[in-house]
Amino acid sequence: MSSVKVTMRRTPADYKTGSMPDWCPACGDFGILQALLNAFAELNLDPANTVLVSGIGCSAKIPHYLKIVGVHTLHGRAIPFAMGIKLANPTLEVIVDGGDGDLLAIGAGHFVALGRRNLDIAVIMHDNAVYGLTKGQAGPTLPRGIKVKAIPRPNVHDAVNPVLLALASGYTFVARTYSYDIKHQVEVIKQAIQHRGAALVHILQPCPTYNTFQTREWYEQRIYRIEEEDPSWDPVVRDPGDAWEKYNRAVNKALEFGDRIPIGVFYRNETVPTFEERMAESIPSMLKVPPVMQPIATKDGKPLITIERYLPDRIV
Amino acid sequence: MSSVKVTMRRTPADYKTGSMPDWCPACGDFGILQALLNAFAELNLDPANTVLVSGIGCSAKIPHYLKIVGVHTLHGRAIPFAMGIKLANPTLEVIVDGGDGDLLAIGAGHFVALGRRNLDIAVIMHDNAVYGLTKGQAGPTLPRGIKVKAIPRPNVHDAVNPVLLALASGYTFVARTYSYDIKHQVEVIKQAIQHRGAALVHILQPCPTYNTFQTREWYEQRIYRIEEEDPSWDPVVRDPGDAWEKYNRAVNKALEFGDRIPIGVFYRNETVPTFEERMAESIPSMLKVPPVMQPIATKDGKPLITIERYLPDRIV
Amino acid sequence: MPQRRVDLYWLVGGPQGRGVETAAMVFLRSVAAAGYYAYGRREYWSNIAGRHSYFLGRISDVPVWSVKSKVQILMSIDGQTVIEHVRDVAPGGLVIYNKDEENRQFESYTMFSKKTMARLTKHFKEEGVETTVRGAVELYRRNGVRALGVSYNELLRKVGERIGIRDLITLGRFVSTLSVALGLAALGIPRDALRAGVEFSLGKRPNIVQQNMEVVNVAYETVENVFNLGASNANRDKAVLWNGNEAVAVGKIMGGIRFVSFYPITPAADEALFIESRPSVELDPSLEEAKLVDRLGVITIQAEDELAAVNAASGAAIAGLRASTTTSGPGFSLMAEGISFMGMAEVGVVVTLWMRGGPSTGLPTRTSQADLRFALHTGHGEFPRIVLASGDVEEAFYDAIKTANWAERYQVPVIHLLDKNLASSYMVMPLPRYDDIRIEATPVEVHSEPILVPRYDYPLGGLPRRIVFGVSNAYIHLAGNEHDEYGDVDEDAELARTMQEKRLKKLELIDREIPDEEKVRVYGDQGSDVAVVSWGSTKRAVLDALDELGGNMMFVQLRMFQPFPTAPVREALRKARRVIFVENNYMAQGASVLREKTGIEPDTVIVKYNGRPFTVDELVQLIDSAMRTGERRIVAYGEL
Amino acid sequence: MPQRRVDLYWLVGGPQGRGVETAAMVFLRSVAAAGYYAYGRREYWSNIAGRHSYFLGRISDVPVWSVKSKVQILMSIDGQTVIEHVRDVAPGGLVIYNKDEENRQFESYTMFSKKTMARLTKHFKEEGVETTVRGAVELYRRNGVRALGVSYNELLRKVGERIGIRDLITLGRFVSTLSVALGLAALGIPRDALRAGVEFSLGKRPNIVQQNMEVVNVAYETVENVFNLGASNANRDKAVLWNGNEAVAVGKIMGGIRFVSFYPITPAADEALFIESRPSVELDPSLEEAKLVDRLGVITIQAEDELAAVNAASGAAIAGLRASTTTSGPGFSLMAEGISFMGMAEVGVVVTLWMRGGPSTGLPTRTSQADLRFALHTGHGEFPRIVLASGDVEEAFYDAIKTANWAERYQVPVIHLLDKNLASSYMVMPLPRYDDIRIEATPVEVHSEPILVPRYDYPLGGLPRRIVFGVSNAYIHLAGNEHDEYGDVDEDAELARTMQEKRLKKLELIDREIPDEEKVRVYGDQGSDVAVVSWGSTKRAVLDALDELGGNMMFVQLRMFQPFPTAPVREALRKARRVIFVENNYMAQGASVLREKTGIEPDTVIVKYNGRPFTVDELVQLIDSAMRTGERRIVAYGEL
Ligand SMILES: Cc1ncc(C[n+]2csc(CCOP(=O)(O)OP(=O)(O)O)c2C)c(N)n1
Ligand SMILES: Cc1ncc(C[n+]2csc(CCOP(=O)(O)OP(=O)(O)O)c2C)c(N)n1
Ligand code: SF4
Ligand code: SF4
Ligand SMILES: [Mg+2]
Ligand SMILES: [Mg+2]
Helix, strand or coil, X not given: CCCCCCCXXXXXXXXXXXXXXXXXXXXXXXXXXXXXXXXXXXXXXXXXHEEEEECCCCHHHHHHHECCEEEECCCCCHHHHHHHHHHXXXXXXXXXXXXXXXXXXXXXXXXXXXXXXXXXXXXXXXXXXEECCCCCEECCCCCCCCCCCCCCCCCCCCCCCHHHHHHHHCXXXXXXXXXXXXXXXXXXXXXHHHCCCCEEEEEECCCXXXXXXXXXXXXXXXXXXXXXXXXXXXXXXXXXXXXXXXXXXXXXXXXXCCCCEEEEEEEEECCCCCHHHHHHHHCHHHHCCCHXXXXXXXXXXXXXXXXXXXXXXXXX | CCCCCCCCCCCHHHHECCCCCCCCCCCHHHHHHHHHHHHHHHHCCCHHHEEEEECCCCHHHHHHHECCEEEEXXXXXXXXXXXXXXXXXXXXXXXXXXXXXXXXXXXXXXXXXXXXXXXXXXXXXXXXXXXCCCCCEECCCCCCXXXXXXXXXXXXXXXCXXXXXXXXXXXXXXXXEEXXXXXXXXXXXXXXXXXXXXXXXXXXXXXXXXXXXXXXXXXXXXXXXXXXXXXXXXXXXXXXXXXXXXXXXXXXXXXXXXXXXEEEEEEEECCCCCHHHHHHHHCHHHHCCCHHHCCCCCCCCCCCCCHHHHCHHHXX | CCCCCCEEEEEEEEECCXXXXXXXXXXXXXXXXXXXXXXXXXXXXXXXCCCXXXXXXXXXXXXXXXXXXXXXXXXXXXXXXXXXXXXXXXXXXXXXXXXXXXXXXXXXXCCCCHHHHHHHHHHHHHHCCCCEHHHHHHHHHHCCCEEEEECHHHHHHXXXXXXXXXXXXXXXXXXXXXXXXXHHHHHCCCCCHHHHHHHHHHXXXXXXXXXXXXXXXXXXXXXXXXXXXXXXXXXXXXXXXXXXXXXXXXXXXXXXXXEEEECCCCCCHHHHHHHHCCCEXXXXXXCXXXXXXXXXXXXXXXXXXXXXXXXXXXXXXXXXXXXXXXXXXHHHHHXXXXXXXXXXXXXXEEEEEEECECCCCEECCCCCCCCHXXXXXXXXXXXXXXXXXXXXXXXXXXXXXXXXXXXXXXXXXXXXXXXXXXXXXXXXXXXXXHHHCCCCCCCCCXXXXXXXXXXXXXXXXXXXXXXXXXXXXXXXXXXXXCECCCCCECCCHHHHHHHHHXXXXXXXXXXXXXXXXXXXEEEECCCCCEEEEXXXXXXXXXXXXXXXXXXXXXXXXXXXXXXXXXXXXHHHHCCCCEEEEEECCCCCHHHHHHHHHHCCCCCEEEECCCCCCCCXXXXXXXXXHHHHHCCCEEECXXXX | CCCCCCEEEEEEEEEXXXXXXXXXXXXXXXXXXXXXXXXXXXXXXXXXXXXXXEXXXXXXXXXXXXXXXXXXXXXXXXXXXXXXXXXXXXXXXXXXXXXXXXXXXXXXXXXXXXXXXXXXXXXXXXXXXXXXXXXXXXXXXXXXXXXXEECHHHHHHHHHHHHCCCCHHHHHHHHHHHHHHHHHHHHCCCCCHHHXXXXXHHCCCHHHHHHHHHHHHHHHHHCCCCCCCCCCCXXXXXXXXXXXXXXXXXXXXXXXXXXXXXXXXXXXXXXHHHHHCCCEEECCCCCHHHXXXXXXXXXXXXXXXXXXXXXXXXXXXXXXXXXXXXXXHHHHHHCHHHHHHHHHHCCCCEEEEEECECCCCEECCCCXXXXXXXXXXXXXXXXXXXXXXXXXXXXXXXXXXXHHHHHHHHCCCEEEEEEHHHHCEEEEEECXXXXXXXXXXXXXXXXXXXXXXXXXXXXXXXXXXXCCCCCCCEECEEECECECCCCCECCCXXXXXXXXXXXXXXXXXXXXXXXXXXXXXXXXXXXXXXXXXXXXXXXXXXXXXXXXXXXXXEEEEECEEECCCHHHHHHHHCCCCEEEXXXXXXXXXXXXXXXXXXXXXXXXXXXXXXXXXXXXXXXXXXXXXXXXXXCCEEECCCCC
């Protein structure tokens, strides 16, 4: 990813703004916020070159609590916004935060498209399986037949599996973690940010207010770390030739989500060119001088190109 | 699925309208049209109770060539329209036809959501890997790095695998077939229509005008029938207990798409309740008297309900 | 209707998620049980727990649906409420607060809006009082407001003793009941009326009811009856207590709507969720129709996004079911393409638009009337549509039925404009006059043999055929492309022209068929010198303001914006020497439509765009100021 | 400018996908090579191959950009063209057709529009001729048109002999060149000019050029020079041959736009694809700027849908890049929410809207001006925006540059209204005056240390700060919710009011800063009795019609609709005794805006809504009729 100017070592507190989160007490989002603060500090990210793009939801309030560039956008659309930002300046660290509703219901099309692009951004999914901010409707990851607090009848939709969907869509880094486990989160988030390509961090995030099913206890009974159970687990593709096998293993692992829920890195493959690199094939200057730094006119405001030069074959 | 009034045996010609398709010569869509005609005749579908909903694209012109109820809607939105129709009258046969762009780019969110619902409709995907009707841009299934006729640079997006995506989304019938193989298509389409639940028929459809890469020859060198190669292949879940294993096998089979392309049925599971059934849990009358046939008022136009009856607890 | 003997404004506030809604419901239901009409508007942040939230309301002997910017009684759950509303209680009024919080500083309320806190700090400093709850109490007193401080902890402990709970944290759950019980006691509402209030908002489990009634008892023992309302002697008829979301939901069902799609969004979702929680409606067994089905079903679909919601409703309508979708600004933006499709394919769907503060995510939980122009012009291309705005909860209910009729008959999108002010404002509403309600079912074409039917083969100025899938025995084609009578795509220039004309002539038919009084209503004397013109949820505040102002004034309520009733509006305003337009937006959109459609230019526009509705006193003052100064544009600032 | 010595209308038609475009390009480039200005509008179906398609155009000594409904020369690739255009050639004109198809019945053309065929069948029957190509030829002759039938097969065989190809199917690929070469021969265009035409549309491979030049030779040997144009003696300056899509694409790049997102849609996609095929622009090495980068990059993104397209452009603009997205009606509908976001978050993006026939999918390849109101009001809530409509390809080019400047400066969505008529109409356009072009870069805030910057802290009536990500060394927050100066969410009522005012006051600033002549242009004598008012791509047809009508008339072209230039428009129309409004839609939307914004009510509106633009002769006749009859509404029917 982009190079980071190291001027000083920052602490988690350096990334805190004065704004107090207005989440409910014990909300899983607090854990994610802390993990981001820690990860940013450990990576010593430059706040002016780190952009966090969020959608709309409880989760999406997070940029206001972080002293970095924060872009709080539209429900479901954080990924397209992030794409525009990243391409305008590929040297930026770009991170997307969103809820399960944000990214997998209204935003599912963009979620899939990001995989197809392998744009070098990290998507942090706050998965509470409900629509928090609109008062607890079923989210796309809530299992069918479950009746959580605020919904009038048991959920009629099947849950989608974010890890599997990410793998099916082409993400080259796919991981799952848990919002009350700060340490695990920090590790995974750091890797996702450092990964060169589209990364998904699927965070199991209890919503104590509305998700009365997937509670802290529920998760903690089920969660296990992949590499603890299987010390030989190595999700990293080091050679394109390995990709097929590692991908298949990741997909099979992803299918596991029920009584036991694996957390950790499922898949990581940096042998696939990023979208920026693909674009640079036809626009070679893009990775040398970021587009935002390229000139648009002469000093006195005259055009840099002429039709004669740009379109000689059209001159008649 | 719904029962079909058998008043007479219809032939494929009975389902033909006077309108002549305005597809290009040798377009793969002709094969799909023929397969639909044959399948409808073999199932002897009642034209007034069979609804074909299409999006926008070359593919989406198909309802105009069929003597059934045809609803030619919006680019990417055929699935939501079909959902409304099917729920309004669950006794209808509802089929969606759309292109790869229609269903997997602009419509990807609905494609995923349909899987989560397992609504009893069949989706016929005309996959030519290009945007035919807008003159040949790369479609979401075109492999990366390929430059087909009308695109100015090699494709910068990775292809999405429709079969894998359908499986990841929860479709309970997933199959692939090939548009120049009428017989195979008819078999698969018939099964999809008869399947109780959300069905995907992924049809490899050459576009001789724009897809200069995935041509007839290209496909015919790669395609093979799953059950021919593996006579023990049995994709049907007969018992919920089998679902896990059959699903896993289907996913693994789906990963195969390259030098060899499997066609046939990947997965079929009727043990999952359909969306109509899930809805009927809270609206029992729905499957007895289709909503379109339920009364909305008394004969003389008076309301059927009163607040006193509907909301006694709100009377003050 | 009886004389207005009682007319009292109230407010109850506290942190979101800590019982404000419960408290307000206890309050409303209790005063209703005492025989009053009542009203309460909910104000809250886009937040689940902790931000300051309140209900502002009124009680009276007659139906009421407006508020003033000063209340007679303020009931507080926390100290922040006491601080935030320091200017909102009328002299002579009463504020009830928790003495335990007296010393708390502004900053100790961590979810206080930075801006509001800064402004209040300035105010307190200027007044020379400390920035604490105590400082606020001091200011109330200076303004002639009685401040009644009681220790909530002490009272709760007293309750605890009686119900056998010691733990103060557990007892905390009674604070919402306590806060309003104290108020109701001060108002002199008969104590037994509170049982209905408790049961209504907390359910009828005896244990819960009994515990809360102990809270009530303690409150009544603590506070003396100051206002002395007693039970109403108005002897009003049965009424219903609901908010706009609920009234519209029930209107839809009564109007035959059997499919409601939505994607969760404030302030629309509660309408759909209300239906979702009562999806099956038992018919009166004595009805003829009950023989076919004993329970009617209403399908609600939580879609994956608003694109799915709008087009699924279209699908249901295409199949022949009365269908609707409900949303707010951001979702409505996503529906533009689907609405344009309805125009082309001739599909009738009721699109309910609950306006909220914009643009973009804006102020998701605050009100506005800024989507009028967008509703009028949403969707590319030209097509007929109906745009109707309801003035209050009662109208909204009846309009939900009418729009359902129109959508089916004309096969056009019907946009029903409402707003957050209506959505989450509760009122005690007289029960509907069922005899005035008509569900006008449009005849369905039914064929004996399956047959190809040209859906669009209808005469200029007429209506498309009504085909129901699975009933009509017809196979039709339908398209969003330009098409011939059969719905098959064709680009012939003459065809394009004539189909366009067919579709758009429907507007003239609609205009002819729908009576003028649905489109524009005049209150007061048509011959008045001064006409106040407005639309939507400002209605009651305007009417009440004109009442107070007296004089030669009428109110012209614009209801239908497409087709626009040009002639009746011109007629209504013909004699007005002065026209004052009131609306809850910046651009004076309603006034621009008036100008566009009638050539009438209002002399003054009074606008408000801070996310809060007009209050009656604000309008009294601003209309009066408009009359005196003739200013062209007046901005209202009221923050309640 | 020289006198108009040559002024000739032409048409070439054939089945889509069988060389109509190639033929038209050969034609246009050839006459350009002969020194003429030329114009050609493409008409085609939403179809890839087989439907009837044609180019309708004009050539002259002076720049031209309009057509009439009768041409002097009709060149046909197939017999259907001869049938479809049977009424479209002026007496004395020439139709060139393929004798081999003479016997073909209407029905043998399987992709004939059912409706068009039915109408032509009726016409042929009434005229008593057979429904074949021969019948059509008979009708041409009756109308005084010379019909020149040649056997295309025979000519192709002759070509085949010379280039060594026997197979008639293979030779079929030359039919497009043949059809126009026959026409160009009849026009008397110097044969060597055709080489440029062939190279332009078929490429410079010597083999191909040589083969096609043999086609040309055979054509020139076959047809005599009827019109005797020769080379133009106008001696015109260098010009560029392009269409509106291309002119806007180049205007954007010149105007500094470096990011164009799109989802394929007619008629917008060709603009983006044009850039995508030339993504990297080599700088003149002598430029100072070439030291930093030798090749500028322009990013084009084919998004997964229009929601992604609009918001990706917003993202790029937020980061500080000049960004644009391009679309047509259906896509624009999907952009409403994103545009509303731009309004709230203060993001400047050029949204290029190529209008086409609606509503819904409508007539995807036909023109219309029916999205004006939608562009003005799209997106929920109220926010500033600029809406500008260009009148012709030349204006479109310059406007693409200006809109890029404005979007950056004002940080508002800028909607650039164009239409299909502009998109795929080619013209020989004088090269731009580079000296008149200004790219006005807005200063960027740059800090020496990373610092928190309140992006929205700017004075009322001012502009938000310009921060470039990775350059400014600033961290900012940005939100689509209502926010404080720091972009942090707050719902305080006073804050909401003042932020709303800050944003909307930008409209007044924009109105002050942008000169009147960008907003409204008056052609002809300001004091004229009669004013024809119009907007968008009708401009040239109106101007040419007024030219022909002569008399005391002026043309008022409305360009900017938001902010609307009320005072200048009132001034322009002050003396007009009669106002005639011309536009390509049903509802007379431009006229409604005029009425809303100025109170001026046009005496007559002339509208057309069959998917086809106005022709000059149609306007001459209808304006004249408006003058004579004073009718309030006149509908134009022309089908070409
Ligand atoms: C277009 C649109 N539709 C609906 C909404 C209303 N809305 C706000 S937050 C939200 C869902 C939040 O759920 P999720 O994304 O899972 O985030 P969470 O609050 O659970 O963190 C919705 C539907 C909106 N803002 N915009
Ligand atoms: C909202 C919207 N965007 C874009 C278009 C333009 N459009 C028409 S067809 C099409 C793509 C067709 O591709 P596909 O769905 O793969 O169908 P095919 O033509 O290949 O069968 C597009 C983008 C549209 N009609 N509506
Ligand atoms: S509603 Fe749930 S997700 Fe939202 S802040 Fe509260 S606990 Fe967290
Ligand atoms: S463009 Fe391709 S998909 Fe479309 S009709 Fe032609 S061959 Fe078929
Ligand atoms: Mg969530
Ligand atoms: Mg396709």
